[in-house]
Every structure is written in C-alpha cells, then in structure tokens.
Amino acid sequence: MARVYNFGAGPATLPLEVLHEAQADLVDYKGAGMSVMEMSHRGKEYDAIHNEAIANVKELLGLNDDYAILFLQGGASMQFAMLPLNFLGERQTADYVNAGSWGAAAVKQARLIGNVNIAADCQKDIPTRMPEASEMKWTPGAVYSHITTNETISGAQIKELPETGSPLVADMSSDILSRPLDYTRCTMIYAGAQKNLGPSGVALVAIRKDFAETGNISLPAMLRYQTHIESNSLYNTPPCFSIYMLCLTTRWLKKVGLENLFKQNRDKAQLIYDVIDASSFYRGTAKKECRSDMNVTFRLPTEELETLFIKQASDAGMKQLKGHRSVGGIRASIYNAFPVEGVQALAAFMRDFEARNG
Template sequence: MNRVHNFSAGPAALPLPVLQKAQEELTDYRGTGRSIMEMSHRGAEYTEIHNSAVEKLKRIIGADDQWHVLFLQGGASSQFMMVPHNFLNTDRTADYIDTGTWSSKAIKEAKLFGNVHVPYSGKGNGYAHIPTDNELQLSPEAAYLHFTSNNTIYGTQFSREPESNAPLVCDASSDFLSRPVDLNRYGLIYAGAQKNLGPSGVTVVMIHKSFAEKQRSEPIPTILDYKTHIPKIFNTPPVFTVYLVNYVLDWIEEKGGISYFDKHNTEKADLLYSEIDRDDFYHGTADKHSRSKMNVTFRLSNNDLEVQFLKEASKQNLVALKGHRSVGGIRASIYNACEIESVSALVSFMKDFRRNNG
C-alpha cells in the first residue's frame, strides 16, 4: 500500500489501524450480515458504540460524571450559535477572545443573542500572536469566556487556558485530545471531529452539569437546546462517523492516551520549527511564543518559490501542504495521527529544497 505523507488541515489523516478495521467490517459488522451504516440508531449495536465512545472519551480526557458528552451535527460552526443561544441572556455579557477567523465568526454569531465584549483582538497584527493574561481586558461578571484554543489558519495556539473568573467555553476543534486540559476551568468544550478525533460529520460537545444549569431564560428552539440532547439521542446521529470516532478513541488509549500525544506532538513540532528557524530561507508566520503544535505555518521569500515547493513536495508524496486560501504560504498540519516519520520526511525535503534553491 502506497500511503502518502498527509498534512491536511481537515478533514485530516486518520490512524491507519482505524481505517483498516473499518474496511474489515464495512459490509459485515461483527457477524450481523449488515454494515453499521445499515442499522438503526436505536438498535443495540449502535447504542453500544455510542455509549462506549462517550465513556472512552470521558476516561481519556479525565472527565467525571459531572460532564455530559454529546455527539451533535452541524460542525463546530453550529456551536458558534448554539452556545450563546443557550447561555447568553440579553442582559448578560460574554467575553470572546479574537485570535483568528473562527473566533471572529463565533463573535459575530454571539452578538445576535446578547452583549459581547472582546478583551483582546489579534486582527491588527494579522493574528500572529496569542495574548498573555496581562493583555486581556476581561469583563468583571462575564457569563463565560470563549476562546479558540488552536488557530489552524494562522498556526497559533494557547499554551494554557486563559485566566478568568468566568467559566471557559472553548472551541477545541483542532487540538482536542492532543494535550492535557484543566477541566476544572471549563463550562463547555466543543470540537469538530475532523482534525484529531475522526472523519467529518460529528461535533463533540462536553458540558459540565453546573454550567448546563445556567441556561438562559428565553425560549430556545428544540433542536438547538442542549437539554434536548443531554438525556437521550434526540435525532438520527451520524452513525458511521461516531463508529469511527469510537475506534480512534481505542487507538488513542492503546498509544498511551493524552500524555503520549502531548509528548509526541511536541517532538514533531520541535523538528519542524527547528528547521524553519535554521536561517532565513523559511520564515515562520506566528510569533514564537504563540506557535501551534498542530498547524505549522511558514513562508518562503516569494510566491513562485512557494508554488515550486508545493509542486516538488507533492512529487515526494508530501501532500496537502498549501496554506489556507485567505493567507497563502505553507501549512503542515501534524495532528495526533500524523506520524513522526512523516514530519521527518518533510524536514528532509525542506533541507534539500533549501540546498537547491537557497
């Protein structure tokens, strides 16, 4: 099998053992004579998968029984609206840190439901910087503080949770389960699966019970109300996607859990940034103290050289390295399923490309 080195930002590379397991069971799930895609979401087979995925996720991230885990649809973008629709009363204020495109979209949606205060915006510096706690001008009694933990487009990442007296609400789509988090700080975490958790089609939402009780008083449409989904599966879930998520969670546990991936991802990022910083041939786009361990972004001296870089990289089976269309450049996404061998192959190519074009 000729597998390429896949640096896609999302949908991203999946663990090969998970794909192979799904391939094995595709037409006959565990002797049932049917694919999991052909079974009722109310049946015993899917119920077992769903409950297993919930329990594994809670075990891996260290969540106790005070946490609800939901598998919803609509992408993380749907949570930009659902969070304030559930938790931002018209007479309350929520803090939203603006560190990129996705956080700015969340801010736009939240303003439809209540007062939004932006304690920091990185728009003026091209979103190359993650604020320190001293740079945050927080509201004294915010309903919650929303932040995007990792910014895929700009290659920046919070190194830890921002300090706030308010419950944290986090869009963790692109670094979920890649490193430890202090769950005691959070009220709600949401993440699209297509980076670190599985294929596209499902969004994980974790809500602490105490935060769920703070729901706004105004009416909420049934499908958009978190309390609709907490006690039961309300509508047909993306069955095959959750099935794959369940196997990805198995793989994460087999590898050693979050502590393993925290170390593994640091090693991969260090390899790439060391090569970028070797001289001025490659130029990292994010401030050094704000750099992401998930999405490594950099530029070359001109657009023609970047086009050549991407073309030659593809010939070496190094694919999906083109930066986001809004910013250009090069982007290597090195989520959990990206092996260090792929990063080493990219670094080796970068050395050769510098030698031939520097």
C-alpha cells in the first residue's frame, strides 16, 4: 500500500488505524449483517455509535451536562448563519473578531441578520496575525462574542481564549481538540469535522443548554438549536457514517490524549518553522507569536518557484501543498492525525529545494 503525505487543509489525513477499522467493518458492522451506511438511524447498533460519539466529545472537551453535543449538517458555514438567526435579535449587538477569511465570512452572514460590532479587525494585516487582548473592544451587553481560533488560510492561531464579558462563541473548525484548553470558557463551540474530527459531512456543535433556550422560537425547526437538543440530533436522518467516523476518531483522540497531541502538534509545526527561520529563501506569512500549529503558511521568492516547489513535492509524495486560491503561496496543513514522518520529509525537501534553487 502506497500512502502519500496529504497536506490538504480539509478533508484531511485521518488516523490510519481508524481507516483500517472502518475498512474491516464496512460491509458487515460488528456482525449486524449490514454497513453503518445502510442501518437505521433509529436502530440499536447506530444508537450506540451515536451516543458514544457524544460521550467522547463531551469527555475530550471537559464539558458537563450543562452542555449539549450536536451533530448537524451544512458544515461550519451553516453555523455562520444559524448562530445569529438564533440569538441576534432586533436592537441587539453581537461582537465579532475579524482576523482572517473565515472570521470575515462569519461577519458577512451575521450582518445579514442583525447588528454586528467588529471587536477587532486585523484581517488585512501583513504579516498575518491574531489581535492582542488590548485591541479587542467588546460591547457591554452583547448577546455573544464570536472568534475564529485558527485561520487556515493565513496560518494564524489564537493562543489564549479572550475575556469578552458576554457569551463566547468559537469557530474551532481547524484546531478543535488539538490542544488542552478550558473549553468551559466557551458558551458555544462549533467545528466542521473534516480537519481534526473525521471526514466531511457533519458539523459538531457544543452549546450550553441555557443559552440555547434563549434562541429565536419563531425559526423553522431545522434552524433551531433547541430542536436538535430535544431530539438528540435525530430530528432528521443524520449523516450516520460521518458520525461513525467521528466516533472512531474521538476514540483515537482519547487514547493519545490532548496533552500528548499538543506536544506532537507543536513539535511537528516547529520542524517546518525551523527551516523557514534559518532561511532567507522561505518567508513565513504569520507573525511568530501567532503562528498556527495546524496550518504552516509560507512563500518563496517567486510564484514560479512556488509552482515548481509544489510540483516537485507532489512528485515526491507530498500532496496538496498549494496555498489557498485567495492568497497563493505554500500551505502545509498538519492536523492531529498527520504523521511526524511526513513533516520530517517536507522539512528535508525544503532544505534540498533551497540548495538547488536558492
């Protein structure tokens, strides 16, 4: 079996043991005589998968029963609209930090629904960064404050959760469960699964039940968090196989442990940053204190060299290193399941490429 190193930003690398287990049970899940993709979402086999996934997430995040864990469809992009639809009413204000493309996308959707205060704006700063606490201007009485903890396109990451004075909502799509945090600081967390939690097709939401109860009751049922809390995310047919894969991935996360993952993730990223810092050929795009452990972004002296770098790396088994189409450059996405051997291979390739082309 020839596995390449997949540096894609998402869908992304999954733990190999998770893929093997899913492969073994694909046609006949644990003697049920059918695949998870075929079984009823109301049946006992799937019910056990569903509830284990919820329990795993709650344990990993360190959340108690004040929180509900939801598995929703539409990805994190759906949450950009669903959040303000539920909580941002007339004559109310929501605070948003705009530190990159995904923060800006959340702002754009919220502004269609209600009044938005930009608590801090560094989206266009070069080098890319996250705002410092002293820059953030929170609105007294805001219905919630929204942050994006890791900007995959710019390669900048928030290192500490801010004090906001209002319910904190965090889009953690690209760094959820990559490090130990006090997740109880957040009133709501959401994340598309396809970076650190499993394949695409499901979005995770962790939300305080008392916050959800304040949501807009005049919305259609599918758009209300309370609907999905009351139905245990079974109001409609859920993406069963994606949730099954999330269940397997969270089992793996529990086995490895967040402290170990954090050290591994930090060490993996540093291998690439060390090459960048020792070179005048490569240029990192994010401020050092804001550098992401998940998405390492950098440039070469010319776009022609970047194109050559991407092609030669791909030929060597290192795939999807091209930066986002909106910014170009190089992006190495190295989420939880990405093997250290792949990062070592990239670092060695970077040194060799510079020696040949610098």
